[in-house]
Amino acid sequence: MQRSYTIALVGNPNSGKSSLFNALTGLNQKVGNFPGVTVDKKTGISKISDTLSASIIDLPGTYSLYPKSADEQVTYEVLLDQKNADRPDLIVVIADASNLKRNLLFCSQIMDLKIPVVIALTMMDIANQKGITIDTTGMERMMGVPVIPINPRRNKGLARLKKTISDVAENRPASLPDFIDIISITGEWLADIRTLCEQDSNYAALHLACNYAELKHLNAATRIQVAALLGENKFNKGKIQAEEIMMRYKKIDTIMQQCTVTDSPMKRMVVSDRIDKVLLHPVYGNVILLVVLFILFQSIFWLAKYPMDWIQESFAYIGTAISGVMPAGLLQDLIVNGLLAGMSGIAVFVPQIMILFGFITILEDSGYMARISFLTDRIMRSAGLNGRSVMPLISGMACAVPAIMAARTIQNAKERLITIMVTPLMSCSARLPVYTMLIALVIPSKRVWGFINMQGLVLMGLYLLGFVMALIVSKVMDLIIKTKTRSYFLMELPVYRAPRWKNVGITMLEKGKIFIRDVGKVIIVLSLILWALAAFGPPAQMKKVDEKYTTLIQQHPEQTETLQHEQATERLEHSFAGMMGKGIEPAIKPLGYDWKIGIALITSFAAREVFVGTMATLYSVGDVSNGTQTLEEKMQAARRDDGTPVYTLAAGLSLLIFYVFAMQCMSTLAIVKRETRSWKYPAIQFAYMFALAYGCAFIVFHIFK
Known part of the structure; x- marks a missing residue:
């Protein structure tokens, strides 16, 4: 026993x-x-x-x-x-x-x-x-x-x-x-x-x-x-x-x-010491760090492209098959445009999430992640922080919640507070699906110098932009918050070791499962709610739209397919979701967004990656092809009332910048409240990040417009 x-x-x-x-x-x-x-x-x-x-x-x-x-x-x-x-x-x-x-x-x-x-x-x-x-x-x-x-x-x-x-x-x-x-x-x-x-x-x-x-x-x-x-x-x-x-x-x-x-009074120089002479060099070390990051973000597009294409094609095939078997009606619409659209919004980005966490695990397991703290200590100090702030910031690339909790190891209260306040500016894995979807829409998939993927280069730029802005905001806060205490940074470097590939594989699988289980539940629920809001509206208005197009189809039967598409679009605009989006459209129009994007901005406050599920549901409900097109193809075909594309380069870059800086995560605000034991700091954090996101997105849109 x-x-x-x-x-x-x-x-x-x-x-x-x-x-x-x-x-x-x-x-x-x-x-x-x-x-x-x-x-x-x-x-x-x-x-x-x-x-x-x-x-x-x-x-x-x-x-x-x-x-x-x-x-x-x-x-x-x-x-x-x-x-x-x-x-x-x-x-x-x-x-x-x-x-x-x-x-x-x-x-x-x-x-x-x-x-x-x-x-x-x-x-x-x-x-x-x-x-x-x-x-x-x-x-x-x-x-x-x-x-x-x-x-x-x-x-x-x-x-x-x-x-x-x-x-x-x-x-x-x-x-x-x-x-x-x-x-x-x-x-x-x-x-x-x-x-x-x-x-x-x-x-x-x-x-x-x-x-x-x-x-x-x-x-x-x-x-x-x-x-x-x-x-x-x-x-x-x-x-x-x-x-x-x-x-x-x-x-x-x-x-x-x-x-x-x-053996001798002088300690032998072990392999780690010799490697550190290169990797911690003030010039070569930083160049190598940028190369490591470059390889990471190139791989996210290069390696993930094949499983993502397969997943998208599979869901499009399943949607077409279900539409061919089930009679047209509300139940078919719920399954294809509600449930299936939400599931595809989850599954398609699992490969990229797994690759990101796989690389992070390799960096941690090999001992290189700790070296990044030393390489960036001088930069951290210039922004009012120290090397200990680097680990929470780097961890923020995975998720801001545990990253903010990791700031508790910072002994200086001022530096700990500043680290907590700027960590959400680091691009977490929740932003990755949004980034990759929008980059694929507005950035051409071409190669620079024959081997550099332009989309991967833009993705790396977005991550670096978040880091640079975190340093700028840190410096501002350092000037505002006064303290007499001085800090120091002492950290023992682990020896370099070969990554445990079994551990890397287990971590990738676990993170993929967590994304599907935890985030997936939120996306599915919100997708079904959105489907209902997008499928129904005030009865009088919806009846008026249906009667209008019934008459038009009877009068012009040769234009049935075109008229059905126009009917689906008009029904969506008069639905409850459409009314909500039209209500906030004046506030977001200066950023280049339409009402559908506005709905996604609201729903993604629950979790940033919900943006993808929201767009999948909205474009599925407004489409009559019943699953024959991928979400990317539907968004590329989206047009405004004047016939111009919704996702132009200016609008896409504006939306990317908005998501780099905006605080679109309730869980992060909750953990900031727990760590600071006050609602004041999450309120300040939400306000300054929203203002930063709106202002920068406005500038970018009008520059590229």
Whole structure:
């Protein structure tokens, strides 16, 4: 019989913690939030042995038990609050063998909390490249806890790690040794704090003494008593913390001397160092970054073209087949022009979404994504930010919601706020279907110099435009928001590694499924609502239109097809959807948009990609071909009342610019409210982005008109 057990994975950033989590849990994962905070809580289930099933919690990465950000504060609370629902039965500390001394500091702090610990040594291959040999048996003896070398990317050492975890779980030691004697630093009064706060270890009591005012699980009465005890004993927080760190490093130095051997005093230059000399070069590095982005956006058009064409042709064929089998009427119209049109608006862009996330996963898995932060740190600082802002901005290329949540790692409050306010200017994957559809309409599919796809070049330009505008707005906000605090940017670069292609494939499939499942539901529902609004209208007006064209068809039977098309168009204009679009048309006409585009702008506030489903429904309802044309062909054929095309170069570019800058996402506004704990900032964000979008779209339309 299996029993439940909770294991926490902790470690420094870039130590291999996420790789171990993925290796242990596979696809049995879920992501939520820790109670009361917007910090990711990654959990999963792992079968450790025949009798032990463990719940694995991937705690946010931290360098020590003294928190400096919201992420680190979460780890701190979970480990110190003995009543926390996520407090583990066992902790696996992931330690980077190539930076062992710094990692052992954190390990020693965790050990002194008196929770059973297993140390998992990663990056052993990198340590070997640096000429470092580690005696894991000797280290295990001196540390007093199991030490297991692992390589989670290649599933090496995992069986031994699971066996060790199972042994520790079955035979929990009655008492756990102290790494250092905390009482010798503080004095006997710390025992009173430990008793008052009901802690298992002296070290946990020391942390409560240092941070009692910030720890949420302590009540007011306990805080008052702790403060009184500290006052009586003239507690000097900084002095004791310094003595603690020095005592730990003294013991760690002894362990390092006895358990590690370095070939030479000079560390060998590993492959990553040699690559960084090129990729982090102030000139070559930025050129290479632009080339990487160029390849990414060219591939989105080049690779996705074939499956997209196949999907479009398939839906057109299905629409024609259904129209040939079912009798003409309301039900056929609902299925072909409502349901099928909405589904095609989802499916056709899945290949591009998958390719985008596949490339992003390759960049992250290879270690290159972290280098982008360093390359752009100087640019970030000129705009009032720092390199830490780059990761949320880059993440915004996938989705603004988790990207804004990622800004919590920025310690400076001003920089964090500015990052949150400008991140939605980065073009997320939700904009990709809109971009690709409009680019295909107004930008010719020709090649420059024989190999550069013009459409891919425009797509790259749109992404870069969002990034440049984010920097400009950041600079403006930096001048407006005053603060005296200074920030710094420290980040450890992971080593370069070959991407795990299985992981890339799984991510692409998962993102495709999420797009179909989550976004698809919204698009389908809105498509059906729009079909109803576009198919029905005030009975008197709709009856008048039908009677008019019935008479005309009887009088001119040779023009039946033309008259039926005109009837469908006029019915659409007099429908509820048409009335709504005509109502806002005066406001958007200066941008070059017609009333159908106006409806799409309104519906896409729920989610930007709904624009595509809206257009698919509106043009299907207004068309009598019943699925024989693709959406792109229908939009290319769209004409205004004066016979001019709706989607001219000026109108298409204006609409592209509008979607680059506009805040068309309710979910993003909701997460900004959660992160800032105020409706003021989402309101400001919506207002400035709408004004920016409208103004720039107006200028672009009239320049190209």
